[in-house]
Every structure is written in C-alpha cells, then in structure tokens.
Amino acid sequence: xxxxDETEAYYANHDFGDEVGMGNRPALVVIDLINAxxxxxxxxxxxxxxxxxxxxxxxxxxxxxxxxxxxxTVAYEESYGDAGRFIEKVPALRELEAGTDxxxxxxxxxxxxxxxxxxxKYASAFFGTDLGTELTTDxxxxxxxxxxxxxxxxxxxxxxxxxxxxxxxVPADAVGDRADGPHRANLFDIDQKYGDVVxxxxxxxxxxxxxxA
Amino acid sequence: xxxxDETEAYYANHDFGDEVGMGNRPALVVIDLINAxxxxxxxxxxxxxxxxxxxxxxxxxxxxxxxxxxxxTVAYEESYGDAGRFIEKVPALRELEAGTDxxxxxxxxxxxxxxxxxxxKYASAFFGTDLGTELTTDxxxxxxxxxxxxxxxxxxxxxxxxxxxxxxxVPADAVGDRADGPHRANLFDIDQKYGDVVxxxxxxxxxxxxxxA
Amino acid sequence: xxxxDETEAYYANHDFGDEVGMGNRPALVVIDLINAxxxxxxxxxxxxxxxxxxxxxxxxxxxxxxxxxxxxTVAYEESYGDAGRFIEKVPALRELEAGTDxxxxxxxxxxxxxxxxxxxKYASAFFGTDLGTELTTDxxxxxxxxxxxxxxxxxxxxxxxxxxxxxxxVPADAVGDRADGPHRANLFDIDQKYGDVVxxxxxxxxxxxxxxA
Amino acid sequence: xxxxDETEAYYANHDFGDEVGMGNRPALVVIDLINAxxxxxxxxxxxxxxxxxxxxxxxxxxxxxxxxxxxxTVAYEESYGDAGRFIEKVPALRELEAGTDxxxxxxxxxxxxxxxxxxxKYASAFFGTDLGTELTTDxxxxxxxxxxxxxxxxxxxxxxxxxxxxxxxVPADAVGDRADGPHRANLFDIDQKYGDVVxxxxxxxxxxxxxxA
Numbered sequence: 001x002x003x004x005d006e007t008e009a010y011y012a013n014h015d016f017g018d019e020v021g022m023g024n025r026p027a028l029v030v031i032d033l034i035n036a037x038x039x040x041x042x043x044x045x046x047x048x049x050x051x052x053x054x055x056x057x058x059x060x061x062x063x064x065x066x067x068x069x070x071x072x073t074v075a076y077e078e079s080y081g082d083a084g085r086f087i088e089k090v091p092a093l094r095e096l097e098a099g100t101d102x103x104x105x106x107x108x109x110x111x112x113x114x115x116x117x118x119x120x121k122y123a124s125a126f127f128g129t130d131l132g133t134e135l136t137t138d139x140x141x142x143x144x145x146x147x148x149x150x151x152x153x154x155x156x157x158x159x160x161x162x163x164x165x166x167x168x169x170v171p172a173d174a175v176g177d178r179a180d181g182p183h184r185a186n187l188f189d190i191d192q193k194y195g196d197v198v199x200x201x202x203x204x205x206x207x208x209x210x211x212x213a
Numbered sequence: 214x215x216x217x218d219e220t221e222a223y224y225a226n227h228d229f230g231d232e233v234g235m236g237n238r239p240a241l242v243v244i245d246l247i248n249a250x251x252x253x254x255x256x257x258x259x260x261x262x263x264x265x266x267x268x269x270x271x272x273x274x275x276x277x278x279x280x281x282x283x284x285x286t287v288a289y290e291e292s293y294g295d296a297g298r299f300i301e302k303v304p305a306l307r308e309l310e311a312g313t314d315x316x317x318x319x320x321x322x323x324x325x326x327x328x329x330x331x332x333x334k335y336a337s338a339f340f341g342t343d344l345g346t347e348l349t350t351d352x353x354x355x356x357x358x359x360x361x362x363x364x365x366x367x368x369x370x371x372x373x374x375x376x377x378x379x380x381x382x383v384p385a386d387a388v389g390d391r392a393d394g395p396h397r398a399n400l401f402d403i404d405q406k407y408g409d410v411v412x413x414x415x416x417x418x419x420x421x422x423x424x425x426a
Numbered sequence: 427x428x429x430x431d432e433t434e435a436y437y438a439n440h441d442f443g444d445e446v447g448m449g450n451r452p453a454l455v456v457i458d459l460i461n462a463x464x465x466x467x468x469x470x471x472x473x474x475x476x477x478x479x480x481x482x483x484x485x486x487x488x489x490x491x492x493x494x495x496x497x498x499t500v501a502y503e504e505s506y507g508d509a510g511r512f513i514e515k516v517p518a519l520r521e522l523e524a525g526t527d528x529x530x531x532x533x534x535x536x537x538x539x540x541x542x543x544x545x546x547k548y549a550s551a552f553f554g555t556d557l558g559t560e561l562t563t564d565x566x567x568x569x570x571x572x573x574x575x576x577x578x579x580x581x582x583x584x585x586x587x588x589x590x591x592x593x594x595x596v597p598a599d600a601v602g603d604r605a606d607g608p609h610r611a612n613l614f615d616i617d618q619k620y621g622d623v624v625x626x627x628x629x630x631x632x633x634x635x636x637x638x639a
Numbered sequence: 640x641x642x643x644d645e646t647e648a649y650y651a652n653h654d655f656g657d658e659v660g661m662g663n664r665p666a667l668v669v670i671d672l673i674n675a676x677x678x679x680x681x682x683x684x685x686x687x688x689x690x691x692x693x694x695x696x697x698x699x700x701x702x703x704x705x706x707x708x709x710x711x712t713v714a715y716e717e718s719y720g721d722a723g724r725f726i727e728k729v730p731a732l733r734e735l736e737a738g739t740d741x742x743x744x745x746x747x748x749x750x751x752x753x754x755x756x757x758x759x760k761y762a763s764a765f766f767g768t769d770l771g772t773e774l775t776t777d778x779x780x781x782x783x784x785x786x787x788x789x790x791x792x793x794x795x796x797x798x799x800x801x802x803x804x805x806x807x808x809v810p811a812d813a814v815g816d817r818a819d820g821p822h823r824a825n826l827f828d829i830d831q832k833y834g835d836v837v838x839x840x841x842x843x844x845x846x847x848x849x850x851x852a
Binding site for chain 2 (some may be wrong): 753
Binding site (some may be wrong): 077078079081082084085113114116119121122127128129130132133134136137 | 503504505507508510511539540542545547548553554555556558559560562563
C-alpha cells in the first residue's frame with residue numbers, strides 16, 4: 001500500500017501529525033471486544049486473538065495502577081427500533097441481540113466489579129452514552145483505545161476523543177480489523193489528525209516510567 | 214489499490230454495505246469549502262476545483278427546490294484556546310483565524326441570505342454546533358454531504374449523520390481530499406458502514422424525479 | 427403563590443410565553459414512572475396515582491393512532507460509578523439499583539413490545555441516551571411529556587426538547603412532583619420559556635381532531 | 640413564599656440536597672451578562688447591577704489565580720433560522736441580533752484577551768457549543784456559575800454541569816432574575832438536586848484558603 005508512504009511524506013511537509021503525548025491521568029477504553037466480534041465464525045467477527053492478547057497486557061497495567069478502565073458493547077432490543085439507520089446499512093448488526101452471549105465481553109478479558117461495560121448503539125463510545133461524564137468525574141485527560149474495529153468503532157471513538165478534548169493514544173497492535181487495508185488506512189488518518197498511533201509496548205513503558213517517577 | 218476490491222468482496226459476503234436511500238426531505242451540507250482549503254498554496258489546501266464544480270450543481274438543485282442548505286467553516290480565536298488538542302496534533306490549523314478571508318466560504322459558492330454558515334471547531338459538523346437542532350426544525354431526514362476533506366470532516370460528519378438518525382448520502386465526486394489514497398479508503402468505509410456513496414448525477418436525478426412525481 | 431400571577435403579568439408585557447403548538451408527528455415520552463417513584467413509601471416516591479391515570483389516557487390515545495411512545499427509567503450499577511456527582515448531591519438515588527423492581531416501569535402502564543424503555547443516568551431524557559436519534563428516525567416533530575417529577579426530569583427534558591428543536595407540550599395534570607410549590611413554579615417557567623403547558627384533555631382533543639381531518 | 644421552607648423540610652427528610660463542594664480546579668462561567676439583559680429598558684433586561692457587582696468580585700479572584708474563565712452570549716442571524724422553536728416561544732429574543740451592541744458583554748466586565756465569549760443559541764451554555772471540550776482541555780472539575788437569569792440559562796447550565804460530571808456551585812447573589820419568585824424557586828431546585836447554592840463570599844473565601852494552603 002504505497003499510498004501511505006507517499007501521503008505520509010506529503011503530510012509531513014504540511015504540518016500535520018505531530019505527537020500530542022499522554023497526560024497525567026490516562027484511562028483505557030476497551031472497544032467492542034465482545035463474543036460476536038471475537039468469534040471468526042460470525043458475520044461480524046474475525047480472528048482477533050492478537051488484539052485480545054495486547055489488550056490483556058494493557059488491562060493488567062491499568063488495573064495494577066488503579067487507572068480508570070471502561071469496556072463497551074453494542075446490543076439491540078428485539079424490535080431493533082434502537083438500531084436506527086445503522087441496521088439498514090449493516091444488516092449483520094442484527095446478531096447483536098441484548099441479553100445474549102454474543103454481546104458479552106470476551107471471557108479472556110473478564111471485566112471486574114467496578115469496571116463498567118458501557119452499552120452503545122452506534123460507532124463512537126461517546127455517542128448516546130454517559131462515557132464523557134464518567135471521564136470528567138474520574139479526572140481523565142488521556143484516552144488509550146484498544147479493541148475493534150480500527151475502521152469502525154475505534155476510528156469513530158478516536159475522532160470523538162479528540163473532539164471532547166482528550167489526548168488520544170491508539171496502540172496499533174491492540175486494535176484490529178476484519179481486513180488489513182482499512183486497518184492501515186484508518187491508523188494513518190488517526191495518526192495524522194486525531195491521536196498518536198504507537199505500540200502497546202510504548203504505552204506500558206510510559207506507564208512504568210510514571211510509576212517510578 | 215487492490216485491497217479495496219478484495220475487502221469489498223469480503224464485506225459483500227458478510228451483510229455490510231446495503232443501500233439506505235434518500236428520504237423525503239434531504240438537506241445539503243457543504244463542508245469546509247473555505248478559502249484556506251480551496252487555495253492549493255496553503256498548508257491546508259489543495260486543488261479542489263472539481264469538487265467546487267460538483268457542489269455548485271448540487272447547490273443549484275437544492276436552491277431551486279428550496280430544500281435546506283447549510284455551509285460549515287472552521288475558525289479559531291487569536292488565543293487558539295478553542296482549538297484544544299486539535300491544533301497540537303495538526304499545527305497547520307493555525308491558519309484558520311476567525312475574521313480572516315481564509316475562513317470565508319469560497320466565493321464561487323457564495324452563500325445566500327438564509328443559508329447558514331455554521332462555525333465549528335472540530336471535524337464533525339455536528340460536534341459543538343446546533344446543526345442537529347436546525348435539522349429537526351427543518352424536518353430533514355436525509356443529509357447529502359459535499360466538500361472537503363473526505364478523510365477528515367466529511368468522514369466525521371458522515372459517521373455523526375448516521376449516528377443522529379439521518380439517511381446519509383455522499384456523492385463521491387463532490388467530496389475531495391489532499392491525496393487519493395485516503396479519499397478512496399474513506400469512501401470505502403463510508404459506503405460499507407455509514408452512508409450511500411453515489412455520484413452527483415445520481416443525486417440530481419433523484420431530486421428531478423421527486424419533482425416530477 | 428401570588429408571585430406566579432404577578433410574574434405572569436410581567437412576562438405577558440415582555441413578549442414571553444407564546445404558544446408554539448403541536449406539529450404533525452407528536453411522540454409521547456413517559457418520564458420515570460417507575461416503582462421507586464410511584465411508591466409513596468420510598469425516599470424518592472410520592473402518591474402519583476392521578477399522574478399515572480392521566481398518562482394512561484395519553485398512552486391509550488398514542489397507541490390507538492400508532493404514534494411513537496418512549497418510556498424512561500433511571501438505574502445505577504452496584505458500584506454507583508455511573509452516578510457521578512448526582513448521587514453525592516442526592517443520596518436518595520441509591521435506591522435506583524439496576525435489575526431491581528424499583529427501576530421497572532409501574533405495572534399500570536405496562537410497556538408493550540416495541541415501546542422502548544430508555545435507560546438514563548441523569549435528569550434529561552436526552553442526556554447520555556440515543557433518544558434524539560430515535561426521534562429523528564421516527565420523524566417526530568413534537569414531544570408530549572408525561573411523568574415525574576415536574577421540577578426534576580420533566581423540566582430538564584422540556585428544556586432539552588426545546589433545545590433539540592422540538593415543539594414541546596406538557597399536560598399539567600399528567601406530570602407531578604413531591605410538593606406543590608416546585609410543581610407550579612416549574613410549570614410556570616416551562617410555559618414562559620420552553621413549552622406549552624396545557625391539560626391532558628387538550629392533547630387528546632387535538633389528537634382526535636387530527637384523526638377526523 | 641412559605642412553600643420553600645416546607646418543601647425544604649420535606650427534602651431534608653428524604654436524603655436530597657447534600658453539599659458536593661468544590662474540587663481542585665474551578666472555572667467561572669459568566670452567563671449572558673450582555674447589554675440586552677443588563678439594560679432594564681429592553682424586553683429581556685432588568686436591573687442587574689448587584690449581580691454585575693458580585694460577578695466582578697468573582698472575576699477578579701479567578702483572574703488573580705489564573706483560573707479558567709468563560710463568558711457566554713446569545714445572538715441570532717438576521718434570518719432567525721438559528722433560533723428554532725425558541726423564538727416562537729419567546730418572541731422577545733428577536734432583540735438578540737448578532738453583531739450588535741445588544742449581544743456584547745456588559746462593559747463593566749470587559750472580557751480580557753484569552754477569555755472566551757462562547758456563542759450559544761439556547762439556554763444551556765453546554766448546548767450546541769464546545770464548552771465541554773474547553774473544560775476538559777483546561778482540566779476543570781468544578782463550575783462556578785454567575786449571571787442571568789436564574790430561571791433560564793443559569794438553571795439550564797447548572798443541570799447540564801451536573802450531568803456532565805462537574806461539581807456545580809451557584810453563588811445566590813451573583814445570579815439574578817427578572818422577578819423574585821422564579822429566582823428563589825430555581826435556587827431551591829438547584830440546591831436540592833444539582834449544585835451547591837452558596838454566597839459569593841463563600842466562594843472567595845474558599846479560593847483564598849486554597850491559595851494559602
């Protein structure tokens with residue numbers, strides 16, 4: 001995908017894509033790592049084992065330091081009245097029935113008591129939810145985003161995170177997509193305009209440094 | 214860019230990317246066709262003459278039928294206190310000074326009295342603005358998006374348009390980007406998940422049919 | 427409460443409090459008529475039998491004409507992490523535990539399949555919910571508000587309804603409060619600035635007229 | 640207005656109206672102290688000299704400590720297309736023409752460079768504005784509200800402030816209304832459910848203590 005290198009060079013010359021960095025109070029948002037997405041056999045899912053693995057490392061580090069963690073899920077009622085135009089565009093979403101195992105967080109991540117699983121109906125974790133309020137109450141200034149998919153809910157949440165005033169960090173190996181093209185194209189856009197695209201190791205190192213300081 | 218064909222085939226098999234269609238009351242949102250973006254000499258701009266031309270055609274059709282039209286601009290105060298983390302990520306935004314010619318709508322489009330130029334600070338035309346309220350007051354059910362850039366404010370507005378419950382239509386030749394890779398990659402994502410990607414001619418034909426009916 | 431008459435006279439002279447009227451597609455929002463509020467024995471509740479009775483009449487009329495209906499409830503997780511500063515200000519809210527009978531809609535109103543019970547965490551039915559999106563999808567232009575309390579969630583929803591662009595109608599006998607002072611004071615403010623305060627009979631008559639037309 | 644004492648007693652027995660207190664990073668929001676409101680000769684205005692005086696004291700204290708300050712104004716375009724249903728309900732709003740002296744902040748308060756005057760179209764300072772984003776960027780955890788009117792934009796902003804996760808403080812003598820009834824009734828509601836109603840002296844004392852600490 002050569003256009004990425006070319007376009008990167010173009011942007012570098014035009015004052016895009018600076019690094020914003022992490023603040024003092026990062027939170028981890030684990031996006032849509034629910035069974036319907038992590039099961040490669042469904043219309044919505046793919047093999048996201050590597051993403052789950054990196055997310056587990058991030059989760060462990062945030063838990064150890066008692067930094068805020070939130071999960072998201074997507075689930076619809078039987079009437080799908082709450083699925084608006086989204087389900088007309090993406091009929092595959094009908095698999096996401098409220099109360100079923102499909103919309104539960106993947107067992108490997110296993111949310112603890114006090115870690116909220118925020119129910120959303122659309123792409124962004126901020127849209128139609130009280131995530132923004134929780135972040136304010138918890139004094140958060142930086143969002144680290146993990147989960148799926150890069151071209152869907154991760155991208156939408158990254159844009160909204162920047163718009164809401166948060167430093168935004170996306171560890172490339174802790175987010176994933178059904179196909180590599182959209183994954184890379186969206187990481188590119190995020191890095192140029194909305195958040196810092198880094199590696200999970202970078203985030204862990206940064207957290208470790210903070211702790212020692 | 215072969216990944217697009219491949220990924221398209223994958224999605225077609227997984228129940229993504231259906232057509233939602235237009236409703237009874239479409240509105241046109243002309244995104245950021247301001248001098249700073251249409252002037253190829255600036256850090257933010259590129260040659261968007263073709264986009265302006267298609268947008269003029271759409272604008273004429275919406276004006277003729279007296280359907281709602283809105284423009285957007287982005288402008289910051291001298292302190293840039295209103296530019297949040299966005300200007301840290303994209304220093305090129307500093308060109309967008311409130312009150313200067315850079316943030317005025319391109320003269321070729323020339324907003325009429327009664328056509329609002331909505332001031333936004335971020336990517337989505339909905340974020341931090343009262344666009345949603347105007348759409349409700351005007352009874353709009355469909356948004357047609359024109360302008361720039363496909364990978365920036367057009368994409369962000371398309372996602373928010375779907376999230377807010379609107380049928381979303383993006384004429385591919387009436388939106389543009391600084392580089393072709395992000396342009397095509399984002400049209401792909403929009404078409405699979407958020408809105409119908411069509412041609413300007415399709416929109417005009419549809420409006421003409423309505424009128425005859 | 428003489429200040430109401432006096433102040434009404436003042437406002438009448440200052441071009442406040444005109445009637446906005448109903449549009450073509452009204453929806454009914456039944457606010458927080460859940461057991462915790464309709465049970466006079468709890469810290470949150472009072473005797474709202476008359477309010478429930480008027481709401482039943484409205485509900486029957488909206489069901490008969492197949493106009494959109496929504497219910498709201500408020501419920502918190504065991505951690506109360508989702509209750510923000512609200513529960514610090516109003517400790518009585520701790521009764522609203524998710525999954526308990528306290529947060530179920532009063533059995534006399536009995537939501538039908540397809541009538542959504544929207545979960546909110548704060549005062550306004552719009553805040554942190556996708557109510558706005560449902561209204562757009564359903565083509566609504568007018569909100570009729572019933573439920574409790576006038577000085578709390580009804581007032582907050584009325585303000586947001588106007589702000590979001592909806593014609594707003596509050597039948598005075600279909601909303602209620604724990605005490606008469608705040609009930610009357612808030613109806614006064616709503617009528618002067620945000621929505622039309624009418625009687626349940628007026629709404630029913632208007633709906634009947636529409637039908638005959 | 641005896642109902643206030645009675646109702647206060649009722650609430651005191653029902654676990655409402657606790658004190659939330661100030662946090663570590665308060666911001667001052669000066670609401671709508673613009674000429675149209677501070678000029679008693681207009682349909683919108685009244686004698687708010689005492690409110691302006693208390694606001695000046697707060698402003699001086701926040702400036703001295705370099706804590707964040709924001710002003711709001713309300714202004715509409717010539718078409719009033721941006722005034723939605725609000726202007727139908729309150730025709731007096733037509734005085735608020737963009738670009739005129741009526742919508743400029745009262746000269747006695749004189750915003751400094753770097754103090755933003757946020758343009759809103761509706762009651763709440765959060766609605767359709769990027770105030771929330773600025774607060775996040777500035778690390779704010781507490782809002783102190785001054786200005787007018789208690790029953791209008793102050794009340795709406797207090798509710799939204801609580802909803803967005805902020806500790807909310809309303810100095811009773813730094814906010815005002817056109818009539819005393821709505822002023823007192825709304826302070827009562829705010830104090831029971833949304834924010835701490837205190838005196839300007841209390842806020843100043845608290846800021847002074849912080850400084851010494």
